[in-house]
Amino acid sequence: MKHLLSPLDLSVEETGQILSLAEEMIKAPDRFRSVCQGKKLATLFYEPSTRTRLSFEAAMLNLGGSILGFSSADSSSAAKGESVADTIRVISSYADICAMRHPKEGAPMVAAQYASIPVINAGDGGHNHPTQTLTDLLTIQSLKGRLSHLTIGLCGDLKFGRTVHSLIHALVRYEGIHFIMISPEELRLPSYIKKEVLEPAGTPYQELTSLEDAMPKLDVLYMTRVQRERFFNEEDYIRLKDTYILDKQKLSGAKDDMLILHPLPRVNEIASEVDSDPRAVYFKQAEYGVYVRMALIMTLLGLQAPEAQF
Amino acid sequence: MLNISGLNSGVVIDHIKAGRGMDIYSYLELDKYDNSVAIIKNAKSSKMGKKDIIKIEGIPDFIDLNLVSVICDSVTINIIRGGVIIEKKEPSLPEQVTGIFRCKNPRCITSIEQDLPHSFRLTNPHTRTYRCIYCEQEWSRA
Numbered sequence A: 001m002k003h004l005l006s007p008l009d010l011s012v013e014e015t016g017q018i019l020s021l022a023e024e025m026i027k028a029p030d031r032f033r034s035v036c037q038g039k040k041l042a043t044l045f046y047e048p049s050t051r052t053r054l055s056f057e058a059a060m061l062n063l064g065g066s067i068l069g070f071s072s073a074d075s076s077s078a079a080k081g082e083s084v085a086d087t088i089r090v091i092s093s094y095a096d097i098c099a100m101r102h103p104k105e106g107a108p109m110v111a112a113q114y115a116s117i118p119v120i121n122a123g124d125g126g127h128n129h130p131t132q133t134l135t136d137l138l139t140i141q142s143l144k145g146r147l148s149h150l151t152i153g154l155c156g157d158l159k160f161g162r163t164v165h166s167l168i169h170a171l172v173r174y175e176g177i178h179f180i181m182i183s184p185e186e187l188r189l190p191s192y193i194k195k196e197v198l199e200p201a202g203t204p205y206q207e208l209t210s211l212e213d214a215m216p217k218l219d220v221l222y223m224t225r226v227q228r229e230r231f232f233n234e235e236d237y238i239r240l241k242d243t244y245i246l247d248k249q250k251l252s253g254a255k256d257d258m259l260i261l262h263p264l265p266r267v268n269e270i271a272s273e274v275d276s277d278p279r280a281v282y283f284k285q286a287e288y289g290v291y292v293r294m295a296l297i298m299t300l301l302g303l304q305a306p307e308a309q310f
Numbered sequence B: 001m002l003n004i005s006g007l008n009s010g011v012v013i014d015h016i017k018a019g020r021g022m023d024i025y026s027y028l029e030l031d032k033y034d035n036s037v038a039i040i041k042n043a044k045s046s047k048m049g050k051k052d053i054i055k056i057e058g059i060p061d062f063i064d065l066n067l068v069s070v071i072c073d074s075v076t077i078n079i080i081r082g083g084v085i086i087e088k089k090e091p092s093l094p095e096q097v098t099g100i101f102r103c104k105n106p107r108c109i110t111s112i113e114q115d116l117p118h119s120f121r122l123t124n125p126h127t128r129t130y131r132c133i134y135c136e137q138e139w140s141r142a
């Protein structure tokens, strides 16, 4: 039984296989439309995350499978105090694979220990969100044609931003990656990530406070949201949230083929005037999120891609 | 020279950092042990200045002496039989420790599910780092 709990559960090779399968799906989605016929995906969402849940459900429906599940803890047996272990033992007999979102860190790991079906972590608190990382990797891979030899700018909340931490973990495994961290002093990347991830991998990085200074060097700019709930007081939030807003003006110094990624939803960190710029690929990224989840579901279910018909 | 007077057969946990003796006593659950147990606090040590020592009469079979090294890295364990030290061990770090320490991360699934066993995996032997198998938070000795 193989689960996906952390982005690092997949080797570089396994990651590559999932991304290649997803790229085949992007090219010829029809070929895959009945691969999961008769299979069921359970979406077990103990906290609401409409975007992630719909992405999983769309993925399974695109593969010809069916879906069941719940979308918040109060509509589920958890509200009656049932343990994750008991829930997953029951769900294992209803579905063939499941995606679990839980506010507590490690809950999908508990589920994996008791499940007899593959468990996909769809986000566990501030801990892991591996399908977001796979989405980011697929977007870069398919639009840049590679995951190596890239200068990647990470901008915004680098202190609490889980997606950024996971992306760093995943990308240090590729050659020639260079990070430029762009954040206010208060929201800098935690030192344990530098000491435990970047430095052992020998991945070069710079820390800047100015987005404009970083812009000309970047192949990819990964924007993140500055979340209100991360701040102890409202003044700090208001002071910092607008610091790194990407607009046409700041974008003028960027390379013509730079990619702008964002895990969405955005608040105002990317001005809507940027949306029409060909470098803005965050909506494409959301679309790719469905393909990568399709590839992941197929892989974890051990299903083969049907032969191409010519 | 370690003073083992009064102990014919048992275990002496020596070179405990001063102040950690009680922690080791409680993690090993020696309060549940019927034989005599002595904790010596702030004993003079040429190596360490001050140290704690625990002397246990008999060899309790319910404890994993390797656990001692998780809590304090300076310890040595002496097995006593017939009034003499028959074995000196430097305990090795166990790969996984279950049911002894608690994860203190309030965001961890173990904080809301009472029946889950708290379990930690050795993730870096050099820094003696243990992380919760669920949330990966580092277990802190403090």
Ligand SMILES: [Zn+2]
Binding pocket: A106, B103, B104, B105, B108, B109, B110, B132, B133, B134, B135, B136, B137
């Ligand atoms: Zn934990």
